[in-house]
Amino acid sequence: MQSVRIAGVGSTAFGVYPERTGRDLFAEAARVAIADSGVPRTDIDRLCYGNFVGTIAEQQGHQGPLMAAAAGVNIPATRYESACASGGVALRSGVEAVQTGTADVVLVGGMERMTNLSTDRATAGLAMAADDLYESRAGVTFPGAYALMARAYIDEFGGTREDLAAVAVKNHDHALDNDYAQFQREISVADVVDAPIVADPLGLYDACPLTDGASAVVLVSDRYAERHDVNTPIAITGSGQGTDTLALQDRSSLVRTPATERAASDAYADAGITPNAVDLLEVHDCFTIAEVLALEGLGLYDTGTALTAAAEGDTTSDGELPVNLSGGLKAKGHPVGATGVSQVVELSKLLRGDHANSDAVDDASVAVAHNAGGTVASAVVHVLEASR
Amino acid sequence: MQSVRIAGVGSTAFGVYPERTGRDLFAEAARVAIADSGVPRTDIDRLCYGNFVGTIAEQQGHQGPLMAAAAGVNIPATRYESACASGGVALRSGVEAVQTGTADVVLVGGMERMTNLSTDRATAGLAMAADDLYESRAGVTFPGAYALMARAYIDEFGGTREDLAAVAVKNHDHALDNDYAQFQREISVADVVDAPIVADPLGLYDACPLTDGASAVVLVSDRYAERHDVNTPIAITGSGQGTDTLALQDRSSLVRTPATERAASDAYADAGITPNAVDLLEVHDCFTIAEVLALEGLGLYDTGTALTAAAEGDTTSDGELPVNLSGGLKAKGHPVGATGVSQVVELSKLLRGDHANSDAVDDASVAVAHNAGGTVASAVVHVLEASR
Incomplete structure (x- = not known):
């Protein structure tokens, strides 16, 4: 097994x-x-690429070869699609290729154009991540689906709109100095609570925006790094993927995300760590409630406790466990296919010490990236470790 | 390296x-x-699934988890998309997972619904496999693009519409006894030549139809087969993938398919064979000219000679090198995401001796599957070998 750098x-x-x-x-x-x-470009063996709604946004399928050409490489190139986890599954495939020695150098990337779609078409496009027969046609949109999950969570464990708002306020705060973020703008709990309701209890500021953007990482094997004297301070030591039913109605619980639990369990086992070892995370906060569910699914908080922890400041840049120091999907933005890759870009910079927020985590060595698709029907988790 | 059965x-x-x-x-x-x-279903480790236009045909993205549930398995499931090679890239990923020991049992599948689309929408959907900026918007459809390739081929190497027609006639003939084929109906060279022209020199019968369908294979590792006494008479011994520019205008030649050449070269090297060893093939005949280009790209005929060989009957069921005994995309049909998987289904049955056309190849032991996307901007090649 090669180490993935x-x-x-x-x-x-x-x-x-x-x-x-x-x-x-x-x-x-x-x-x-x-x-x-x-x-060197010529050393790259393959491109693993994530994109979700390119067929709607640009009438463009078959983006693997197109993006290989855009990157200036003529190599086997494949598009992966798992809705908002498209970047994460592309990454996982690249990680496996290097781990197994199938490839020594893999370019992993993702891209999405969202803002050229009208809000109606973007909503319809995103709804393709849900079950068309049993959810979308019945009028369930993604804000609606996550609102059901938020309502169920608050019904079962308590909590308030203000508690949820703390997640959005924190993520906006984290993005203030991140020049790669869509919003570098402070917001308050009152801003979130007073914003127009999208799907009760979630308002406009509980939701991530529509975003354009692209991200890429170059993965190399240990043997390649050694032979070519490539500087690789960060390793991906664990990878896992989980799946659940597309439709919420087919699940036994609205407040647990077994796909995240499975992905995390496999990624931790792969890396040989427990959740206790994790110093910082980028998680899939497409809605404020999603960050709460992610942290519980990842085993970092007991079920029913992460919302309170967020409200108490545990996950801020000066809290015990900084989460989404990039600004997260909420403030950094969510160009769907890029998001899972972008998380690793941001975590790498944070761990390398060349991120605007690196000072907040200068002792950190273990980071986790969590990317989810749909209402967590797909989840991908990666563990990053710095050698410092 | 595990053997893939x-x-x-x-x-x-x-x-x-x-x-x-x-x-x-x-x-x-x-x-x-x-x-x-x-x-047992519970032994399956992952699903690798190919689909192309599901977001258009059924407003359904995120089909990995959906199809895992349809198959009755709750396992990591990912959709792969490389246009008409979507099934092939899904297969390749499953093969790699078993080869490398990452998984012991992989369900590989593909599905497409095409016929619920109007001809206009299907044409627009298929055009998403081409370069939207430089081809589709300029009015290039897939029949048009392949017509350019056919015209260039005939200009450079000679040949007639009757020669091209021989490919379609043969594939319809092969499908006569295949109950899985969309068309079990004999056609003549005159039928092909007299059919309405779609894009000169290609007529209606030079093109494959729109088709609904699904295919699946279960791959297991050698160690799994031995431990569980699973009957696996066929192995996948080689796998390769190649990429080219999406747009024809960016290529140095319209009569060569470097993506197929690369995929074939890697697959043969993986299997440790030369093209001489190949006994039968399923190739991507979305248009008659595509079969000709495939056979040359695969190294089975010198450039410029496969059209004549087809006209002379080399590739019929009683010829030297039977090609598309299933009926091919032309007569078996082309449910896009399923096609690359279906080729392996048909070849397995042919090699196992339980296919309607098995008698034509009762001494065969090495078969090749060739699946292409767009105007061969993507190509995937697999080598199958029977232990008999």
């Missing part, structure tokens, strides 16, 4: 780019990641 | 199913494949 990372700033194409965004992220790695 | 195969009959959902089609194919394998 992160040789380079790159992202576009996340935001609104009506004038840029998907291939243009990905070309930038890949160029930065490849330059950061110092690995 | 085919434990079971299954398909729906290919055809037109307005009354069936995608999950229903896939459930049937998976059920048949799992039953054929004798492997």
Whole structure:
């Protein structure tokens, strides 16, 4: 088994780019990641690429070969799609290829254009992550689905809209100095609570925005890094994936996410760690409640306790367990296919010490990335470790 | 490195199913494949699944978890998309997982519903496999793109519409006894040549149809087969993937398919064979010219000679090198995401001796499956070998 090292990372700033194409965004992220790695383009063995709604946003399927060309490489290239976990499953495939020795150098990336869609079309596009027959056609949108989960959580364990708001306030605060974030703007609990309700109890500021952007990482094997003297301070030591039913109605509980539990359990076992070892995380906070469920599914908080912990400041940059120091999906933005890759870009920079928020975690060595699709019908977890 | 064995195969009959959902089609194919394998559902480690236009045909993305549930398994499940090679890349990922020991039992499958789309929407959906900026918006459809390739081929190497027609006539002939084929109907060279022109020189019968259907295979490792006494007469001994630019205009030649050449070269090297060893093939004949280009890219005919060989009957069931004994995409049908998996279903049955056309290849032991996406911007090749 080869050790999987992160040789380079790159992202576009996340935001609104009506004038840029998907291939243009990905070309930038890949160029930065490849330059950061110092690995010659010609050494790259394959491209694992995540994208969700490109067929709707740009009438463009078959983006694997297209993005390989945009990155300036002529190599086997495949698109992976697991809704909002598309980037995460692409990453997992690249990690497996390096772990098993199938490839020595893998370019992993993701891209999404969302803001060129009208809100109606974006909502319809995102709804394709849910069960068309039993959810979407019945009028369930994603804010609606997560609102059901939030309502069930508060019914079962208590908590308030203010507690949920703490998650969004924290993530906006974390993004203040992150130039790659879509929103570098402070918000207050009152802003969140007073915002228009989207699907009760979730308001506008409980939800992540529509975002354009791309991210990429260059993974190399241990043997490659040694032979070519490539600087790889961060390793991906664990990877796991879990699956659940698409439709909420088919699940036994709305307040647990077994797909995350399975992905985390496999990733921790792969890395040989327990949740206690984790110093910081990027988790999939498409809605405030999603961050709460993620932290419980990942085994970092007991079921029913993560909302209170968030409200008490545990997960802020100066709390015990900083979560989403990038700003998360909420403030950094959520270009769907890029998100799972972007989490690893941000964690790498945080662990390497060249992130705006690195000071908050200067003793950290173990980080976890958690990317989810749909209402966590797909979940992918990766463990990153710094050698410092 | 584990040997990859085919434990079971299954398909729906290919055809037109307005009354069936995608999950229903896939459930049937998976059920048949799992039953054929004798492997308990609970032993399956992951699902690798191919689909192309589900977001258009059924407003359904995120089909990995959906199809895992349809197959009755709760396991990590990922959708792969490389246009018409979606099934092939899903298969390749499953093969790699077993080869490397990452998984012992993988369910690989693919599904597509095409016939519920109007011809206009299906054409627009398929066009998403091409370059939206530089081809689709300029009016290039897939029949148009392949017509350019056919015209270039005939200009450079000679040949006639009658020669191309021989490919379609042969594939219809092969499908006559295949109950899984969409068309079990003889056609003549005159039928092909007299059919309405779609894009000169290609007519209606040079093109494969729109099709609904699903296919699945159960792959197991050698160690699993031995421990569980699973009957696995066929092995997948080689796998390769190649990529090219999406847009034809970016290529140096319209009559060569470097993605197929790369995929074949890697698959043969993996299997330790040369093209001479190949006894029969299923290749991606979305248009008659595509079969010709495939056979040359696979190294079975020199460039510029496969069209003549087809016209002379080399590739018929009683020729030297039977090609598309299933009926191919032309007559068996082309439910896009299923096609790359279906080729392996058909070849397995042919090699096992339980296919309607097995008699034509009763001495055969080495078979090749070739699945292509777009105008061969993606190609995937697998080598199957029978132990007989």
